Amino acid sequence: MSAAATALRMRGISKTFPGVKALSSVNLTVEFGRVHAIVGENGAGKSTLMKVLSGTYLPTTGTTEIAGVEVRMRKPADAQRLGIRMVHQELNLVPDLSVAENVYLGRMPRRWGLADKAAMLRETAVILDELGATIDPKARLGDLSISQQQLVEIAKAYAAAPRIIVLDEPTSSLSEHETAALFRILRKMKQQGIAIIYISHRVKEVLEIADDVTILRDGSMIDTRPADGITVAEMIRLMVGREVTNVFPKTPSEIGAPVLKVVALGDSYNFRNVNFEVRKGEILGLTGLVGAGRTELAKAVFGLARATEGRIEVDGKPVVIGSPAAAVRAGIAYVPEDRKDEGIVPSLSVRENISLPVLRKLSRFGRVSMTADRRLADKYTKEFSIMPPDPERRIGLLSGGNQQKAVLSKWLSADPSVLLLDEPTRGVDVGAKAEIHRIIGELVAGGMAVVMISSELPEVLGVCDRVIVMRDGHASAPVDRAALSEEKIMALATGEEAA
Amino acid sequence: MTDVPIQMRQDTTQDTTNERFRGGSPLVDLLSRGGLAIAILAVLVYGSLTSPFFFTTGNFVNVLTSMAIVGIVVVGMTFVLVVGGLADLSVPATIACGAILSLALQPVIGPVPAFAAAIALAGLCGLISGLLIGYVGINPIIATLGVGTIVLGIVQAAVGGVIVYGTNPDTAALVKSRLFGIPVIVLIFLAVAIIGHFVLSRSYWGRWTVATGGNCSAAEASAVPVRAVKAGAFVITAICSGLSGALLGLTLQSARPLVGTGYEFSAITAVVVGGISIMGGFGSVPRAIAGLVFVQLLTNVMVLQGVRTPVQGFVLGLLIAGAVALDVALRKRGGGA
Secondary structure, eight states, X not given: OOTTSEEEEEEEEEEEETTEEEEXXXXXXXXXXXXXXXXXXXXXXXXXXXXHHTTSSOOSEEEEEETTXXXXXXXXXXXXXXXXXXXXXXXXXOTTSBHHHHHTTTOOOEETTEEOHHHHHHHHHHHHHXXXXXXOTTSBGGGSOHHHHHHHHHHHHHHTOOSEEEEESTTTTOXXXXXXXXXXXXXXXXXXXXXXXXXXXXXXXXXXXXXXXXXXXXXXXXXXXXXXXOOHHHXXXXXXXXXXXXXXXXXXXXXXXXXXXXXEEEOSSSOOSEEEEEETTOEEEEEESTTSSHHHHHHHHHTSSOOOEEEEXXXXXXXXXXXXXXXXXXXXXXXXXXXXXXXXXXXXXXXXHHTGGGTTTTXXXXXXXXXXXXXXXXXXXXXXXXXXXXXXXXXXXSOHHHHHHHHHHHHHTTOOSEEEEESTTTTOOHHHHHHHHHHHHHHHHTTOEEEEEOSXXXXXXXXXXXXXXXXXXXXXXXXXXXXXXXXXXXXXXXXXXXX | OOOHHHHHHHXXXXXXXXXXXXXXXXXXXXXXXXXXXXHHHHHXXXXXXXXXXXXXXXXXXXXXXXXXXXXXXXXXXXXXXXXXXXXXXXXXXXXXXXXXXXXXXXXXXXXXXXXXHHHHHHHHHHHHHHHIIIIIOOOHHHHHHHHHHHHHHHHHHHTTTSOEEOSOHHHHHHHHOEXXXXXXXXXXXXXXXXXXXXXXXXXXXXXXXXXXXXXXXXXXXXXXXXXXXHHHHHHHHHHHHHHHHHHHHHHHTEEOXXXXXXXXXXXXXXXXXXXXXXXXXXXXXXXXXXXHHHHHHHHHHHHHTTOOHHHHHHHHHHHHHHHHHHHHHHHHHHTXX
């Protein structure tokens, strides 16, 4: 394969669902041996386009050529036969099988009609080695970390000797360290002439790895450019269609007395001897690699998980937090990382979600006051400009960013003095992200104490007043923002001294 | 971990499929909203055309009376399904508990205290199931089956496995009496249904029940006491079936330990046919009762037509399978309701 040959050419691809035009006349050309990034906000059409490419959707109009030959893919198996492999973010792996069995799932090497386990283990070891991953092919998949599982998913795609690999948000559960490792693998695959399509929200990362960038907005292709001549600001402008001046605006606020104090807290497994305090009007960042114990710590403070040692004080008084209800009484609120699983009840309306933690307060003789309930929902729908501005709409139908705003509203309705935010902007688009930051800024300006867990270092550095870095269950001392840099945080998070 | 792409895909497909669901096919929309009303109407029309007895006051009073006993259980069972508790299989035991105790205790403590004690004890059985399910985390099917079997065993042993007869004919007369031409037992059922509907749709406990069924972890993270809410659904069902059993005992003036057999399936059938999701998070008492009305009318028509019992069972079985399949299909199209 010559490096400049065209792997994929999609021309005039449109996809219409009754009432919605998801894609309108998109052109995409991807070369062998290059990394082609596709960026865009939520709902820009990236996923629909990839579903067309993977054979899940048949386009309404348009043609697809693979290596110069026009093809018509009616089902995912057609795309796989043509050498197209998808690496989904939701991993399509079987936790109870071994790494090797997962890599060869559905196409095990056979000998005399039986699975040839030895060959499978051998081949898997070779592939993992080629990818530079140190994973035991015999290990049970479920015992691996999420990032290792992701590597297995990539190995699985790679083992099929694909011509085109599509990676859908591959780094959303990876730390910066692991992202770097992934990029090494991608570069290796690129050298072998594989065409790589890289879908991501993370603009900076895209510029680091991609050779070409295609920007989608509202189902249309805005532009395709070489990654060299484009800046972060420009790309964001193209994605959102307007200039986002400051990605992480910091609202100045007055810092007051400590509100929440955590003393020697530990759960004897995920985190140990954690000490910190958050003050009125302050945003305390909590960062570190995935698996460092950040979420477990936040859950323990909120009463969703049990701490076995240490104590928690609110306003100088020790509190016992055995359940979320107790945490709410103590003035603590928690916006979970996993919005879909822990943040929203998708079948309920926005209104019913918002009032959930305060239902009892809105009730008299057990009956929920609909007037108070509606008033609350209307207030936040307006204040946070939740779109569409209809509190009766089922929350599951809202976009990620608007769901997150509703989840925030839910907790503000409980009027907490401390707000724990776990990855509050993960999976929301650039515009909504800025808005969530603005809301957080207003909250601290109003005297709330905020603990924000985030893996996104620019966000941590941009928004937080002080930062704690966690590593293997241990927390560093809080460091002032002024004394921090991305390099410093990474050094603390990985335990490696910055060079 | 929030997966960005899942989010994105859900955003686009949910919206589009929902559009298709709503805008594309008014027929599907009509069926999902008013399907049951149409079905009930169809049975009414068919019944009145094919049988001269169908559209008579006497027949309707019969249907209502036989509906009342199982209907009270349906109200409770609605809570169990909505909270995501699958089903309560201890209903036959709690009904037996209610029927036998309300009769057996009459000579000892008098009719009214016996009635109350019977219901309270049934509620206690529900509390045990509820604690096992909500707090210990045992599968509801296993827990209620286990508790039901044990309770039934105790009740059988207590009465020595024989039939208990009533000693106070006044109580039977009271239950069988009519107010404005409506049997008292039907009025009790209506009262229970109205209270159940109010609790599920208007009270914070009801909202908690729906939220817990819709997404238990999110409800828990929203300071909803999910364990208590789950346990509560089983207590509510047990109290309902205790009441139902007590009324049954007083009506029949006799009770065997197996008096409640089959009521659990009748109740589950009604709730499921009413369109309440077996996965929880969605449903209302009026819907469940509409399901019950449909099933009862259909059975009534089949009886009047002389359809044999095995065939009746076959039809009801098809109905449950159809209702569940429809639920699954609507869930898929509606984007994971």
